[in-house]
Amino acid sequence: MIRNIKHRPGIIRVAKATISCVLAVTFIFSFGVRDTFGQRRFSRTYPAGKNVRLVLMNRSGMVTVTGWDRNEISISAYLELPAAQIAPQSLTDKIYINLVKDNQGRDVGSVNFEVRVPYEASVDIETTIGNLNVISVRGGLVRARINSDGDITLTNIGSATVAAENVTGNILFDGLIVDDGNYRFSSMQGRITLRIPFTASFRLVATAPSTRSIDLGTLGGGRMRLLSDGRRIVGQNGDGSAIISVTNQRGSIAFLKR
Amino acid sequence: MNCEECHQNLSVFLDNELDSGLSAAVQTHLALCPECAKLCADFAMILETCGESPTDDILPPNSQALWCRINNLIETEIKTTPEPVKKGWFSRGWNFTFSQVGAAAVGIVLISVLLTIVGLRNYFEPTADDFTSRSTASQTTFEKVLSKVGLVETPQQARERRFREQQVAIDYWTKRVALRRAQWDGRMRDAFDRNLYVIDESVNEYNRLLQSNPEDELSGEMLDAVMTEKMNLLRAFSDL
Numbered sequence: 001m002i003r004n005i006k007h008r009p010g011i012i013r014v015a016k017a018t019i020s021c022v023l024a025v026t027f028i029f030s031f032g033v034r035d036t037f038g039q040r041r042f043s044r045t046y047p048a049g050k051n052v053r054l055v056l057m058n059r060s061g062m063v064t065v066t067g068w069d070r071n072e073i074s075i076s077a078y079l080e081l082p083a084a085q086i087a088p089q090s091l092t093d094k095i096y097i098n099l100v101k102d103n104q105g106r107d108v109g110s111v112n113f114e115v116r117v118p119y120e121a122s123v124d125i126e127t128t129i130g131n132l133n134v135i136s137v138r139g140g141l142v143r144a145r146i147n148s149d150g151d152i153t154l155t156n157i158g159s160a161t162v163a164a165e166n167v168t169g170n171i172l173f174d175g176l177i178v179d180d181g182n183y184r185f186s187s188m189q190g191r192i193t194l195r196i197p198f199t200a201s202f203r204l205v206a207t208a209p210s211t212r213s214i215d216l217g218t219l220g221g222g223r224m225r226l227l228s229d230g231r232r233i234v235g236q237n238g239d240g241s242a243i244i245s246v247t248n249q250r251g252s253i254a255f256l257k258r
Numbered sequence: 259m260n261c262e263e264c265h266q267n268l269s270v271f272l273d274n275e276l277d278s279g280l281s282a283a284v285q286t287h288l289a290l291c292p293e294c295a296k297l298c299a300d301f302a303m304i305l306e307t308c309g310e311s312p313t314d315d316i317l318p319p320n321s322q323a324l325w326c327r328i329n330n331l332i333e334t335e336i337k338t339t340p341e342p343v344k345k346g347w348f349s350r351g352w353n354f355t356f357s358q359v360g361a362a363a364v365g366i367v368l369i370s371v372l373l374t375i376v377g378l379r380n381y382f383e384p385t386a387d388d389f390t391s392r393s394t395a396s397q398t399t400f401e402k403v404l405s406k407v408g409l410v411e412t413p414q415q416a417r418e419r420r421f422r423e424q425q426v427a428i429d430y431w432t433k434r435v436a437l438r439r440a441q442w443d444g445r446m447r448d449a450f451d452r453n454l455y456v457i458d459e460s461v462n463e464y465n466r467l468l469q470s471n472p473e474d475e476l477s478g479e480m481l482d483a484v485m486t487e488k489m490n491l492l493r494a495f496s497d498l
Contacts, residue, residue, distance in 0.1 A: 059498065060446070100497050105441055128494055129449050147494035148453040167453040167491060188487060189456050209480050210463065228476040249460050249484060 042077040046090050050120040051139065057098045058127035059084065061110035067119040067136035074116040080109030100128070122159075131169075138176075151190075166190065174258065177202050181242040188249045195256040201238030206246040206253050207231060213252035259287040264294045272301055375399070417478045424485040431492035438496050450495050457491060460484045 048071055056063060061080075073095050077086055084103045089096040099111060110130065117123065122139040125132055131151045132144040138158030146152060146166035154164060157175030164171045165186045172193045173185060177200035185192050198219050206214050209231040216224060216233065224235030246253050264287045270276045271284045288295045354362075404410040411419070439447065464481035467474055 104497065105438075107441065107443060128498065129446070147491055148449045167487065168456055186483070186487075188453075188460065188484070207476070207480070209476060210460075228474075231476055247480075247483065249480065250456070 040079045040081070040083045042075070042079060042086050044075050044088060046073045046075075046088070046095055047071065048073045048095065048118060048121070049093055050118045051093060051122070052118060053094045053122040053124065053139075053141075054115060054117050055094060055096045055098075056113065056115070056125045057100050058111060058113065058125070058130065059099050059103060059108065060127065060129045061112045062131045062133070063113040063115070063125050063127060064133040065113075065115045065117060065123050065125060065135070065137065067121065067138070068116045069119065070116070071118055072116075073118075073121070076114045078112045078114075080111070082106075082108050084108035084111050086111070176200070177242050177244065179241045183242065183244045185244075185246045187247075187251055190248070190251045192246055192248050192251065192253045193256060194244070194246065194254070195258045196244075197258045198255075199238070200242065201240060202242035202244050203236050203240040204234065204244045204246075206233045206244075208248045208251065208253050210250045211248075211252055215252070215254040217255050217257060219255045219257075259283045261287070261291060261294055264288070264291070265297070268294075268298055268301060272298070272305055372399075413475060413478070414472055417482065420482060421485065424482075424489060427489050428485070428492060431489060431496055434496035435492050438498060442495075442498060446495070446498065450491070453491055454488070457484055457488045461488065 050071060052073060054065065054073060056065075075088060075095075075097070079086070084099055084106070085108075086097065086099065087102050099108075112130075117137065118139075119136065120139050121137060122141040123134055123137050124141065124143045125134070126143075126145045126147070127150065128147045129149050130146070131153070132146060133153045134142055134144060134155075134157065136156045140159060141161045142154060142157055142159045143161075143163045144152045144154065144165075145163070146169060148166075149168045150166055151169045152164045152166055152171045154162065154172065155174045157173065158178065159175070160178040160181040161183075162173065162175070162181070163184045164173065165184075167188045168190060169187065170190045170192070171185050171187055172195070173183070174195040177183065177196050179201060181202075183202075185194065198217075204219075204224070206216075208214050209228075212230045214233050219237065223237065224233050226232070227234055264284055267276060267280055267284055271281060276284065288298055435450075439450075442450070461481065461484050464477045464484065467477040468481065471477075
């Protein structure tokens, strides 16, 4: 058989060419996969006081901020290619990351952040596209804003000032209503769900002008009243020390008991 | 000799420097005229006093201080002298008729009642919507009155003015976005177009509602919020 092949040089040339092609295609494809699906990882830890403030402005991608019982901030980022530039700034009582400014005019991939902050930290995060999650934080401020598509999920929050805004997407708030606190939730289209203690003390303005879909559950009893043909509900729960303002232009609003 | 001639010669007569003829005439007149006789007696007493007492005795211990007091008294009297009453509107106007006084009283009562109502309303007004935007419903009566007479702008006018301002800002950011848009990837472009469409739908809806009912303050408030949202969207994407 071997002798036969040796005596047939055309077959050998074909085999060599085939192997070369396969290797070449594999080589090229492997680089293509890396460019398309590959990720780079960024990781950094900063010492921080309990009342530190995290300010993070992302371009595209998911951001998850979770509270922990350590006096440090841990930032992990997974960068899709072409990789964005990340340059965190550690200022006095503040960690500042601005991917929009650092990558202005560049074509960069999404960046997914996983950040751990002290429980008492304040969190101010924003992105152009992507989901934002904040978990177990009870600092003075929690603010999450998505400039276009994306869901905002705020769970186990104990902050006195909370703001969540997006254009298209859902918003979920599951947390406490602190006395004298200020809570604002705003969306153009999607569903806003607030899971709060119904024993909390607050004044409420909930507005869903297009759908008129405002589900209070058992909240408020008879102290809530409809305004403007049912497009808005205004009322007071308890002493009314905190303020809750919910606006969903083309979506629904629902309250769940916590 | 009459009284006038007697007065003219009296001083010289008392000094014994008058000629005998005139002196006799004065004496005759004094005997006949009790008034001139009394005047002559007064003069005689003054001359006698001046002749008997030295000047130092009749001057006060501190004549300069006395003159100061006299000057002060004179100035005080000048100041307290009532000025002549000007013949103005009030001097003539106090002569109101009974009907005028009655009408004024009714006017004062009405204004007092109005101010009380406005004050009470403003005091008891804080409702749950006091932390949302202003509207005609939440306008005080006083503000409504001012709006009617054109001293302050109505909520509709304020809304239209704000709408124009927002539109100017939106035009600016739209131009910025047009310059940047070519650098975005397809996903960004899709997201921008999709969200802008959602916002514009709301803008059109509220404009329709406000055209049919300009008093719909909630739609005005929502339009304001949506325009702000549009501005934020444009600004965020123009920074990419």
